[in-house]
Amino acid sequence: MPYCSECGVEVDAGVEACPLCKAPIHRSAECDEAVRPHAAYPDRIIDPEDRYHLTATERRRIAVELLSLAFGLAGAVIILVDLVVNQRLGWSLYALVSVGFAWLVSAMPLILYGKPWLVFTVLAPALPLFLFLIDVFDGRGIGWFLPYGFPIAGAGLAAVASVGAVVGASRRKGLNVIATVFLGAAIFMLILEGILDLNRGGLSPYWSAIAALALAPTAVVLYFLHGRVLRGADLRKVFRL
Amino acid sequence: MDIDEKPRRGPMPPWFALDHAAIIYPAVISDRITVFFRLQATLDKPVNVEILSKAMANIAKRFPHYHVELRRGLFWYYLEKNPEPHGPIADSRYPMQKPGIGRRGVHLYRVRAYHDRVALEVCHIITDGSGGLILLKTLLGEYFRLQGVDVAYVDGVLDPDSEPQEDEWEDAFAKYSMPGYPAPPHEVKAYHIPGTHLPVRTNRIVTGYLSVKELLELSRKHGASATEYLSAHYVAALQDIQDADPTQRNRRRRRPIKFEIPANMRKIFPTNTLRNFSLFMMPFVDTRLGHWKFEEILHTVKHSMALQLRPKELLKTITRNVQAARSIFIRALPLPLKNAFMRMLYSALGESLFSGLLTNLGPAGFPEPIAGRVRKVEVLVTPSPFMKTTAAMVSHGDVAAISFGSNITETDLERIFFRRLVKAGLHVKIESNVSSHDERKEG
Known part of the structure; x- marks a missing residue:
């Protein structure tokens, strides 16, 4: 019977490598026995009884269908209630736009699974559009959208896109992802306070500067840990006395 | 030893509580902790699936406490009679995977056939290795009896036509519990070998x-x-x-x-x-x-x-x-x-x-x-x-x-x-x- 020269255990004729140490099993003339008619276990890996075992794609499709049905029903109920009570579409427009935006945010990552930039491309214009519609539906024309809504949404999206690009480009992901998020958040908060200050007629960063001063050094420490320590750098070399 | 002997009367109830060893399993069962074990016997000839299926049907009434499904109550899980038919299924490369436990009609054991091998996979919720071995022996006894072999009902091979005994589904832990006994000492955590996990649903x-x-x-x-x-x-x-x-x-x-x-x-x-x-x-x-x-x-x-x-x-x-x-x-x-x-x-x-x-x-x-x-x-x-x-x-x-x-x-x-x-x-x-x-x- 064939055996593993490393482990000293016998194996079935026809086995190519030792199941214990992976060493190849050398066939010899004395071991020229009939190969076992079938493997010890079958090739099938899915339980035939598991009728409900769905693939990941099927699960996502079902989730999108359920989300669409739930949001569609919610939208229909909102319209009917507003029409029955007020005989016109009034407050329901806010709710409808919100429901539509919530559907986009929840369903798009499932529909475009594995394509994060395509998800961002769809959702990025949707956010300012959502804010614009909310502003318009109050009946007083365009008010807060241009001075506040659009620039803040734009800054937020730019921060998300920048962080995503930097994270996506990094070859090794770890603490550097958190550090990049921290830096992105710090820059966003500086811009946010700047937008608020400019609309009030001045520019004097205060709370955003404090937040940035807390986040930026933390990010630097995390970058250092990621790039130097966790990569396997010898700490005794770095911190030698 | 003062033992609280309270044998239950009458046939097996339509539902019953999990035994005291099993109550923890439904809470922890997952794709990673399947709490299944498997007994397999390689026969001298290829398995006749039709006869095996018939043998499973014949012994079902002898093991009513295994023909159950796991149900969820407000405070505890319980086991209820499972009326769904149960037959052998094909074997899998990665055995003992968790079925849809908790769903209606899902059995807590399965029988698999592969060439000349009969495998019995049992969830620990219903029994342990000794109970599983008796089930396998009785199944094979009936399988061979249907092929004309004169099978003796000894050494754990039960007669499928005999009546299930009340004490076969008793909770022996409850029977031997001694209120007032001290608890065993607290144990410290043990060393665990390192390793990279295989994908889920494989082993x-x-x-x-x-x-x-x-x-x-x-x-x-x-x-x-x-x-x-x-x-x-x-x-x-x-x-x-x-x-x-x-x-x-x-x-x-x-x-x-x-x-x-x-x-x-x-x-x-x-x-x-x-x-x-x-x-x-x-x-x-x-x-x-x-x-x-x-x-x-x-x-x-x-x-x-x-x-x-x-x-x-x-x-x-x-x-x-x-x-x-x-x-x-x-x-x-x-x-x-x-x-x-x-x-x-x-x-x-x-x-x-x-x-x-x-x-x-x-x-x-x-x-x-x-x-x-x-x-x-x-x-x-x-x-x-x-x-x-x-x-x-x-x-x-x-x-x-x-x-x-x-x-x-x-x-x-x-x-x-x-x-x-x-x-x-x-x-x-x-x-x-x-x-x-x-x-x-x-x-």
């Missing part, structure tokens, strides 16, 4: 076959039983892994190697129950004290088992398990909260306390003429996230089969264990469900 089975005669001779030479001898080699293999583990360089900070050896309580506390009734012994070696030689480990295993197998000591654990479930605070917890509590308990009092496991069912004990028609028997157990590789053993004739179930890519434990046996002079033949070809494909 590796490595079975080693050896001669019972050779094994017993060697064990007797060391003044030990086969279980003690093999357990000592298992602990020694774990020690070798711990010595090579870079995270364990500081010996003072090492966790002990604690080993789980389940024992059938039916031999100590008389009962006819076919549900769970086993407890575990826990020999351990404290590797902070230095490297242990094999003879020292064997000595520790042998005497630890003897001390822990005393009925009074066992009653402590039985009572602790039963009284905890009888506490009004536990009983009043709604099931979702209870599940969270059970999961913590499973981790604290179960998984994290053990480095490895070897369960030995002993001789399968098929009576003639079934024994002559069975070429070999194996028992497989599933690993868990902490105890990444576990082992089980059963023998038939002169062939003992030791099967390791693992959920990690590394085969260090199996390799060291079997190499130790070879070095000790035993002839070992190895089989696995994962070939080098699969690993190349997956890697």
Whole structure:
């Protein structure tokens, strides 16, 4: 019977490598026995009884269908209630736009699974559009959208896109992802306070500067840990006395 | 011994509570912790699936407590009669996976056929290895009887036409619980071997076959039983892994190697129950004290088992398990909260306390003429996230089969264990469900 020269255990004729140490099993003339008619276990890996075992794609499709049905029903109920009570579409427009935006945010990552930039491309214009519609539906024309809504949404999206690009480009992901998020958040908060200050007629960063001063050094420490320590750098070399 | 004997009257109720060993399993069951075990018998001829299906149908009424489905109550899970028909299914490369437990009509055991092999996969919620072995023996007895073989209903082969006995579904833990007994001492966490997990819903089975005669001779030479001898080699293999583990360089900070050896309580506390009734012994070696030689480990295993197998000591654990479930605070917890509590308990009092496991069912004990028609028997157990590789053993004739179930890519434990046996002079033949070809494909 064939055996593993490393482990000293016998194996079935026809086995190519030792199941214990992976060493190849050398066939010899004395071991020229009939190969076992079938493997010890079958090739099938899915339980035939598991009728409900769905693939990941099927699960996502079902989730999108359920989300669409739930949001569609919610939208229909909102319209009917507003029409029955007020005989016109009034407050329901806010709710409808919100429901539509919530559907986009929840369903798009499932529909475009594995394509994060395509998800961002769809959702990025949707956010300012959502804010614009909310502003318009109050009946007083365009008010807060241009001075506040659009620039803040734009800054937020730019921060998300920048962080995503930097994270996506990094070859090794770890603490550097958190550090990049921290830096992105710090820059966003500086811009946010700047937008608020400019609309009030001045520019004097205060709370955003404090937040940035807390986040930026933390990010630097995390970058250092990621790039130097966790990569396997010898700490005794770095911190030698 | 003052034992609370309260035999139940009448037929099996349409629903009943889980036994005190099983109540923790529904809370922890997952794709990673399937709580299934498998008994498989390789026959002398290819399996006739039609006859096997008929045999399953014929014995169903003899095991009403196994033909159940798991249901969810407000405070506890319970088992209810499952009216769905049950037949054999094809085998799978990665056995013992979790079915849709908790769904209507899902059985808690399955029978698989593959060429000349019949495999019985059983969820621990309904029974332990001894109960499973009786189910397999009765199934094979009926399978051969349908082929014209004159089968004797002895040695665990039950007559399918006989009436189920009331005490077959009794909760033996509750029967032997002794209110007022002290709880067993608190245990510290054990060392766990490192490893990279295999993908979910896969596992590796490595079975080693050896001669019972050779094994017993060697064990007797060391003044030990086969279980003690093999357990000592298992602990020694774990020690070798711990010595090579870079995270364990500081010996003072090492966790002990604690080993789980389940024992059938039916031999100590008389009962006819076919549900769970086993407890575990826990020999351990404290590797902070230095490297242990094999003879020292064997000595520790042998005497630890003897001390822990005393009925009074066992009653402590039985009572602790039963009284905890009888506490009004536990009983009043709604099931979702209870599940969270059970999961913590499973981790604290179960998984994290053990480095490895070897369960030995002993001789399968098929009576003639079934024994002559069975070429070999194996028992497989599933690993868990902490105890990444576990082992089980059963023998038939002169062939003992030791099967390791693992959920990690590394085969260090199996390799060291079997190499130790070879070095000790035993002839070992190895089989696995994962070939080098699969690993190349997956890697």
